[in-house]
Amino acid sequence: MIEAVGLTKRYGDKTAVYNLSFQVRPGAVTGFLGPNGSGKSTTMRMILGLDNPTAGHVTIGGYPYRRLPNAARQVGALLDAKAVHGGRSARSHLLSLAQLSGIPARRVDEVLGVVGLHEVARRRSKGFSLGMGQRLGIAAALLGDPQVLLFDEPVNGLDPEGILWVRNLMKSLAAEGRTVFVSSHLMSEMALTADHLIVIGRGQLLSDMSVKDFISANSADFARMRTPDTEPQQREKLSAALTEAGGSVLPEQDGALRVTGLPLPRLSDIAHEAGVRLWELSPHQASLEEAYMRMTQGVVDYRSTTDQKEGFQEPLPPGAQPPLPVPGQGQPGWYAPPPPQQGGQYVAAAPGTPHPYGAPGAPGGVPGAPVAPVANPYAQPGQGAAVAAPPSAAPAAAPAASPAAPAGPAGSDVTKPEEAR
Ligand SMILES: Nc1ncnc2c1ncn2[C@@H]1O[C@H](COP(=O)(O)OP(=O)(O)OP(=O)(O)O)[C@@H](O)[C@H]1O
Numbered sequence: 001m002i003e004a005v006g007l008t009k010r011y012g013d014k015t016a017v018y019n020l021s022f023q024v025r026p027g028a029v030t031g032f033l034g035p036n037g038s039g040k041s042t043t044m045r046m047i048l049g050l051d052n053p054t055a056g057h058v059t060i061g062g063y064p065y066r067r068l069p070n071a072a073r074q075v076g077a078l079l080d081a082k083a084v085h086g087g088r089s090a091r092s093h094l095l096s097l098a099q100l101s102g103i104p105a106r107r108v109d110e111v112l113g114v115v116g117l118h119e120v121a122r123r124r125s126k127g128f129s130l131g132m133g134q135r136l137g138i139a140a141a142l143l144g145d146p147q148v149l150l151f152d153e154p155v156n157g158l159d160p161e162g163i164l165w166v167r168n169l170m171k172s173l174a175a176e177g178r179t180v181f182v183s184s185h186l187m188s189e190m191a192l193t194a195d196h197l198i199v200i201g202r203g204q205l206l207s208d209m210s211v212k213d214f215i216s217a218n219s220a221d222f223a224r225m226r227t228p229d230t231e232p233q234q235r236e237k238l239s240a241a242l243t244e245a246g247g248s249v250l251p252e253q254d255g256a257l258r259v260t261g262l263p264l265p266r267l268s269d270i271a272h273e274a275g276v277r278l279w280e281l282s283p284h285q286a287s288l289e290e291a292y293m294r295m296t297q298g299v300v301d302y303r304s305t306t307d308q309k310e311g312f313q314e315p316l317p318p319g320a321q322p323p324l325p326v327p328g329q330g331q332p333g334w335y336a337p338p339p340p341q342q343g344g345q346y347v348a349a350a351p352g353t354p355h356p357y358g359a360p361g362a363p364g365g366v367p368g369a370p371v372a373p374v375a376n377p378y379a380q381p382g383q384g385a386a387v388a389a390p391p392s393a394a395p396a397a398a399p400a401a402s403p404a405a406p407a408g409p410a411g412s413d414v415t416k417p418e419e420a421r
Contacts (some may be wrong), residue, residue: 001025001179002047002148006056009042009203016042017203019056024181024198026147029174031194031211032183035296039203040183041079044152047181048077060148072101076141077150078134090128090136091121097140111139116165130157138166149173151182155189167193187289201296211288218291223267226256226280234276241274242267256280 002024009017017039024030034040045051047058049065060068060075068074088096094108112118115135120128125136134157141149151170155163163186170193174180184190190197190211197214199207207214225242227234239257242249247262247270259267264283271278286294 002058002060002181003062004043004047004056004058007043007046007053007058008055009039009046009051010054015203017046017053017200020200020203020205021056022198022205022208024179025196026179027174027177028195029170029180029182029193030196030198031190032181032198032200033185033187033190033292033296034183034200034206036185038200038296040200041152042203043200044077044079044150044181044183047150048075048079050079070101072146073103073144074146075148075150076144076146077152078137078141078154079150079152080137087124087126089122090117090125090139093125093136094139094143098143101144103143107143107145111142114142114169115139131159131162134158134162134166138169146178148179149181151180153184154182155184155186163189187287187292191288199292199295206295214295215286215288215291218286218295222258222260222284223262223264224252224256224280224282224284225259225267225271225278226254227276228279229255231277237274238271238276241270241276245270 003022005021007017007020008015020039020043032040032043042051043058046053047060047065049071057064063069065071065075091108091112094111095105097103098105098108109118109121112121115138117132117135117139120132125133128136134154138151138154141151154170155166158166167189170180170182174195182193184193194211196210197207198205199214207217209217225238227238235255235257239249242257242259242262245262245266247267248260250258252258262270264281268278268281271281
């Protein structure tokens with residue numbers, strides 16, 4: 001199991017990760033999601049002992065990575081598949097990693113077979129495609145037959161067959177009882193691969209729950225209703241009748257109405273009573289992507305000037321300013337009603353699951369466990385209480401200063417400890 005408690009990382013005045021507490025359990029694929037720059041790679045690097053936390057700590061099987069006995073046999077990681085010595089063949093790259101960790105050469109041939117690179121094993125990796133490079137990185141991660149695996153964007157550059165292969169690989173590794181922690185930006189893929197999700201935004205924990213609970217907590221059922229395109233007055237009539245009945249009605253881009261707040265049979269009755277013909281009445285549940293977009297809408301650092309999500313948002317009244325995003329509270333103004341944890345609750349755990357770090361809203365509150373007494377750089381006046389760390393215990397000591405560069409992560413710079421870069 002991987003356990004992070006009050007994990008915080010600052011680079012100068014930039015806070016990359018703030019007071020992050022979570023557990024990644026064995027026997028499941030845990031997806032690690034967050035917008036660009038939200039701190040996923042930094043977190044993974046701290047898990048692997050490649051960066052020292054500014055505060056808090058993270059352990060694997062109870063040990064900081066650098067104190068793990070025989071770490072390369074226990075933990076495998078793919079962080080940056082491009083960071084390979086291009087002049088070496090795939091086989092000699094893996095052989096050198098294997099030798100460093102006392103892994104027999106026959107295991108190299110085994111993993112080359114597993115990732116499908118056996119036929120190009122003696123080719124220099126600098127001629128490899130993006131997908132082949134990913135496969136080589138995955139082979140490096142699997143080399144020590146580890147119980148704990150971390151993959152940072154493993155499907156990056158893979159074709160559909162490769163993506164399917166990675167999905168099945170992750171699932172089978174988890175089915176063998178291993179701990180599989182995988183970051184990705186591909187929501188549709190995560191929906192198919194992951195059992196559990198940890199979502200961060202601007203370095204802070206936004207959600208820690210199963211994929212199923214995540215979708216239902218961050219979305220709401222809605223119905224689409226469409227009247228004949230040729231009769232716009234029917235649409236107006238229906239819209240008025242639905243609103244009068246207490247429904248919430250918003251236009252979809254294709255001219256349909258998106259309705260929440262009323263059950264489907266009632267919608268049908270209202271249309272019938274209003275004498276409006278329907279071309280469509282369909283129930284919908286948000287996808288993982290929609291749920292994710294809704295949750296992270298307020299914590300995205302980089303966004304196109306052409307906002308693709310425009311059509312999903314309520315139009316603002318003339319002259320009104322968009323509401324300020326609040327980490328952990330989703331985005332005001334979306335069609336779906338607020339998630340259950342809204343109202344200052346910071347982390348929504350799976351229903352019925354006791355929060356491992358104390359009450360939601362007080363992350364880092366494990367009795368006796370060190371938490372980061374670091375001022376929340378994201379706190380806003382009047383909102384800080386929902387996200388600020390309680391300044392209780394002293395910060396944890398940094399991981400032991402005897403870094404053994406992990407053989408697992410496939411990369412040159414990433415295998416160096418922070419101080420050496
Ligand atoms: N070595 C560093 N020095 C300074 N800032 C850094 C360093 N590494 C990361 N950061 C900053 O920390 C923040 C988190 O970066 P990180 O790479 O962990 O995010 P990420 O979630 O992995 O992003 P992406 O999805 O784009 O890969 C970013 O603002 C980044 O610029």
